[in-house]
Amino acid sequence: MITIHLKEIIARALQEDLGMGDLTSTSIFTPAQKAKGTFSAKAEGVLAGLDALNIAYQFFDEHTKVHLLKSDGDHVKQGEVIAEVEGTVSTLLSAERVILNITQHLSGIATSTAEVVKLLDDESIKVTDTRKTLPGLRAVQKYAVKCGGGQNHRFRLDDGVMIKDNHIKAAGSITKAIELVRSNIGHMVKIEVETERIDQVLEAVEAQADVIMLDNRTPSEVKELAQLIPDSITIEVSGGITPDNIASYNGCGANVISLGWLTHSVKALDISFNLITK
Numbered sequence: 001m002i003t004i005h006l007k008e009i010i011a012r013a014l015q016e017d018l019g020m021g022d023l024t025s026t027s028i029f030t031p032a033q034k035a036k037g038t039f040s041a042k043a044e045g046v047l048a049g050l051d052a053l054n055i056a057y058q059f060f061d062e063h064t065k066v067h068l069l070k071s072d073g074d075h076v077k078q079g080e081v082i083a084e085v086e087g088t089v090s091t092l093l094s095a096e097r098v099i100l101n102i103t104q105h106l107s108g109i110a111t112s113t114a115e116v117v118k119l120l121d122d123e124s125i126k127v128t129d130t131r132k133t134l135p136g137l138r139a140v141q142k143y144a145v146k147c148g149g150g151q152n153h154r155f156r157l158d159d160g161v162m163i164k165d166n167h168i169k170a171a172g173s174i175t176k177a178i179e180l181v182r183s184n185i186g187h188m189v190k191i192e193v194e195t196e197r198i199d200q201v202l203e204a205v206e207a208q209a210d211v212i213m214l215d216n217r218t219p220s221e222v223k224e225l226a227q228l229i230p231d232s233i234t235i236e237v238s239g240g241i242t243p244d245n246i247a248s249y250n251g252c253g254a255n256v257i258s259l260g261w262l263t264h265s266v267k268a269l270d271i272s273f274n275l276i277t278k
Contacts, residue, residue, distance in 0.1 A: 003051055005139040006102070010055050012136070013098045022094040029089040035277045037092050039083045039103075041076040042270035046114045048072050048144035049106030053083055056099050060091040073110070073147040082271065089275070096273050105137075106144040107269035113148025113262055116243055122250045125257055128153040130238070132260035141263040153258050161191045162213075168193075174200060178207040192236070201225055205233065211256075215239045219252045226253030 039053070047070050057064035064087030070076055085092060117127050127150045133141045142152045154160050163177045171177035174193055181191055192211035193204040204212045205228065212229055214222055216239035229235055236256040237249065249257060 002143045025090040025093045033089045035089045036086045037275045045111035045269040047107050048110035048147035049103045052102040056095040104268040108266045109144035110148035112266045113145050113150040117149045119247045126151045128258045130260040132264040164194045174203045175207045219248045222252040
């Protein structure tokens with residue numbers, strides 16, 4: 001399924017990047033001139049989006065050869081070769097930037113996800129993404145989170161119900177919002193409520209929410225509030241959690257920690273392409 005999304009993304013990216021063609025490469029090299037090249041990691045990390053190599057090159061020349069030495073989800077060390085490619089010089093160079101943009105970004109997400117999962121060091125808590133994704137890239141960004149050992153939150157607004165502060169204000173209360181939702185959704189849909197105060201937590205419990213989000217809470221506050229929430233309700237923690245403090249949430253009693261920055265502001269993993277002429 002990820003290949004379908006990557007094809008659409010890469011097609012748009014190549015259209016944006018190429019315009020009427022690569023003036024530099026086509027002016028210097030003949031259509032038959034061939035070369036080899038390697039993609040290498042310039043930093044340690046976890047890989048994601050490597051299908052971009054095969055997909056991007058196929059738009060130019062179906063005879064381009066790609067030999068992947070690593071797979072999505074693999075850990076890579078600085079200096080390691082990720083893939084070897086062979087084809088016309090113009091193909092290898094014209095597709096280079098789009099391939100690097102995608103693989104570096106997705107590998108950055110996978111790397112950061114793996115880092116926070118390791119720092120948290122608590123198998124009882126799932127680390128998830130959010131809907132804070134870049135437009136048009138949600139499917140592949142969420143795929144990269146899974147490559148890094150994380151899990152996915154909602155993909156879309158129709159995946160589940162999340163009652164947030166503005167919903168509560170407009171409905172009048174958490175109880176009223178949940179009553180209205182339950183009268184309009186099917187039995188398969190779960191309801192999550194975002195809470196900011198202890199009285200909201202208690203109201204969400206009384207209204208039988210399926211998931212309660214504790215927003216911007218310290219580990220000690222999560223532990224205290226978790227005592228008020230029955231085991232039948234999933235506890236999610238979100239807001240203000242970074243690599244610097246996530247370890248302190250180990251054993252806090254939450255079931256899920258969601259991190260928006262994993263997709264909206266993550267640092268790319270540095271990957272380079274080096275051409276080897278024949």
